[in-house]
Amino acid sequence: MTLPAENSSSENDVRPAPRPARRPPIAALVVGAVVLTLLVLGVRQLTFNRTHVVSDDAQVEGHIIPVLPRVSGYVAEVRVEENRPVRGGDTLVVLEDHDYRARLEQTEADLAAAIATAGRRGEIGQAQSQLAIAHAAVAQAEANAARAQNDVTRYRTLAQRNIISSQQLDAAEAAATVATAQLQSAHDQVIAATAAVRNADSKVASAVATRDQAALQLAYTRLIAPRDGVVSKKTVEVGQLVQPGQPLLAVVPLDDIWVVANLKETEIRSVIPGRPAEIEVDSYPGRRFRGHVESLSPATGAKFSLLPPDNATGNFTKVVQRIPVRIRLDDPPDPAHPLRPGMSVKAIVTVK
Numbered sequence: 361m362t363l364p365a366e367n368s369s370s371e372n373d374v375r376p377a378p379r380p381a382r383r384p385p386i387a388a389l390v391v392g393a394v395v396l397t398l399l400v401l402g403v404r405q406l407t408f409n410r411t412h413v414v415s416d417d418a419q420v421e422g423h424i425i426p427v428l429p430r431v432s433g434y435v436a437e438v439r440v441e442e443n444r445p446v447r448g449g450d451t452l453v454v455l456e457d458h459d460y461r462a463r464l465e466q467t468e469a470d471l472a473a474a475i476a477t478a479g480r481r482g483e484i485g486q487a488q489s490q491l492a493i494a495h496a497a498v499a500q501a502e503a504n505a506a507r508a509q510n511d512v513t514r515y516r517t518l519a520q521r522n523i524i525s526s527q528q529l530d531a532a533e534a535a536a537t538v539a540t541a542q543l544q545s546a547h548d549q550v551i552a553a554t555a556a557v558r559n560a561d562s563k564v565a566s567a568v569a570t571r572d573q574a575a576l577q578l579a580y581t582r583l584i585a586p587r588d589g590v591v592s593k594k595t596v597e598v599g600q601l602v603q604p605g606q607p608l609l610a611v612v613p614l615d616d617i618w619v620v621a622n623l624k625e626t627e628i629r630s631v632i633p634g635r636p637a638e639i640e641v642d643s644y645p646g647r648r649f650r651g652h653v654e655s656l657s658p659a660t661g662a663k664f665s666l667l668p669p670d671n672a673t674g675n676f677t678k679v680v681q682r683i684p685v686r687i688r689l690d691d692p693p694d695p696a697h698p699l700r701p702g703m704s705v706k707a708i709v710t711v712k
Contacts, residue, residue, distance in 0.1 A: 425611045427452060427607075433602065474567040477563075502543055515528060626680060642703070644697050649697075
């Protein structure tokens with residue numbers, strides 16, 4: 361019987377299928393990827409910290425130029441508005457100038473009168489003539505004194521040889537004394553003539569100075585923009601009475617901007633002028649500004665505070681101080697991303 365035998369062999373050929381290879385669970389792959397990523401980021405951050413110094417409390421700084429009157433008066437015109445750009449030399453505020461114009465006209469009249477008086481009396485010309493005569497007298501007296509002194513020297517030699525009498529020697533010495541006195545008198549006349557010239561000139565010079573002062577005060581009635589910038593803190597209005605030194609407005613030039621980063625005293629070992637830096641502004645995410653270290657403050661920020669710390673008074677708590685570091689921007693001002701004083705920024709200084 362062959363059929364049963366065939367059935368038994370087919371049953372023996374049927375075997376279970378092999379099991380597939382086991383794959384690592386997805387959770388293990390995720391954990392491994394996270395660990396590898398953290399490791400790479402840690403190494404990168406460690407390398408970055410070794411070659412860079414970062415300050416999160418930096419801010420933009422700039423000039424804030426006050427516009428102050430130098431003379432008192434009522435405001436006649438205000439030609440600017442808040443937050444408007446101005447150019448250097450533009451007239452910002454005009455004060456009423458009637459009193460100052462009248463004062464200038466009066467001083468000009470006084471000057472003309474002083475010149476006319478000096479010319480009519482001939483004070484200046486007469487004093488100059490006297491000065492010239494006095495100088496000529498000095499020259500003559502010097503020559504006489506020199507000749508008299510030479511005579512005395514020669515007569516003394518002759519008197520020692522008994523060629524002349526002592527009476528002649530005494531006469532020569534007396535003549536030398538007189539010549540010396542005449543020379544001193546001539547010098548005194550020069551001094552007096554010089555004073556007379558100065559006195560005559562001083563009257564006109566005083567009138568000129570008074571006129572110039574009045575013209576200067578008239579010019580001060582127009583307040584001029586010191587340089588290009590933007591108007592800010594405007595507090596002046598037409599009709600307002602202003603006094604010298606009273607703040608009226610401020611001009612902020614946005615083309616001269618820098619950054620002050622307060623770095624820890626333990627971080628500035630390699631921070632020297634010229635080191636490259638990058639600035640990240642909170643107002644412009646993703647935008648970086650290039651710059652370089654311009655200078656370091658000679659003292660910590662705490663030393664310039666109202667009550668600077670003094671460890672000698674019993675304050676033994678050691679606090680890491682911060683050194684203000686000034687960073688100058690390399691790129692020209694970007695109209696699309698303007699920087700304004702007071703903006704918060706992040707400063708990154710490359711130290712290696």
